[in-house]
Amino acid sequence: MTELVKEVKDALQAFETFKSELAPKITKLDGLDVEKFNRIEKSIGDVIELSQKEAGRVKALEETVKAFETANARPVMSDEGKEKAMSELRTKAFNDFTRTNAAERRDFADFVKSNPEYKDLSVGSEPNGGFLVMPTFGGLITTKVFESSPIRQLATVQSISSDSYEVVVDYDETGASWVGETATRAVTTTPTIGKINIPTQEMLISVQATQKMLDDGMINMEAWLAGKVADKAGRQEATAFVTGDGVASPRGITTYASGTTLSSGQIQQVNMGSTSAFVYDGLVDVQNSLKEVYQNNATWLMKRATFGTLMKLKTGIASDNTPVFNMQYSNNNGLPTFTLLSRPVKFADDLAAIASASLSVVYGDIASAYTVVDRIGLRTLRDPYTAKPFVVFYTTKRVGGGVVNFEAVKLSKFS
8 A cells, every 4th residue: 555655646747747747849739738737646646635634544443453463373372361361452453443533533432421311231221121031930938938837737627517615614523422221312403504605706818909910010919919918817716726815816825814624714833933944843833734545645835935945944944054855856757856855845936925924835745735726727819899900819818716725725924
């Protein structure tokens, strides 16, 4: 390209010499001849200017190629170093090629940064392309787990077809006496019987969602709501079986009066002997207050945190201050089986935490002591009309519960 520019310049110089030598020899040049000479001269000048511009571009490209060749000739570097070096070369080549006018001398990258109409693509901004990067939906929902109480699993469950369940109770006995051979025979007392009525109560759960959400949700929203309703209903009734007051809800096992009079519906409360900690003697008293007929099927109920406190109970002997109780393990699978004084322990989160006058531990034959009455299980009415555009899932359940054998269970009371 440089040789071509030189040849064009030489041609222009030769033309100027020819023009200056020809003019004195020609006596008169008309206007047409002058115009021809001027056009030839201008054409040669345009060719020179174009040749210079192309020579500049060619030179820039030659320098870029030379830079790449130089980079390739360098010693082998790490992958990170190669990437950095190539990135610098690409940036320089791009800026060299896209410079703005010579007066400003600004690189294209600087121009983009300074112009508010141009923005970098960014995942963090949806208008800048973020919505194009979609997350992978796993199809699973991590659900918070709530602890509950296993009263239904331990109690006796009755399904009925009316609004209440009655149990006939026999808390009395006949009279008896010793008599001589010829002594007068007096009439002894005749036992009486009683009954306990357990009414069913109604639980309500009413949730709603728009029809569009039900139609277009990424998961089956109706099935998800049904699962949430069922889980809440189970925990709600479990709480009532422990602490319910019997007014529009089942009667809880810890809400009965303290005492030993069965006909009055009293449950014995055994003193633990401390206001804030377990006492070994107190545990023994609780267990031995239960009659032998109920011992084989007896279970301890307490909060998980309460059991943790119990496992920290020490012997109190300075030379051997070891835990009183050791966790036992199954011989079959090595899993821990929580027991206390040889009887199983179940966790009931609805029982009270250890505090003054708290009823934190239940011990007894729960199947004999407590009865759960089911009238109608979960029944859901799908209502798309009442609260448009929402679909209301009106769920009800009728269930009752109460103690039917007051001597089959004992409560441990902290002082």
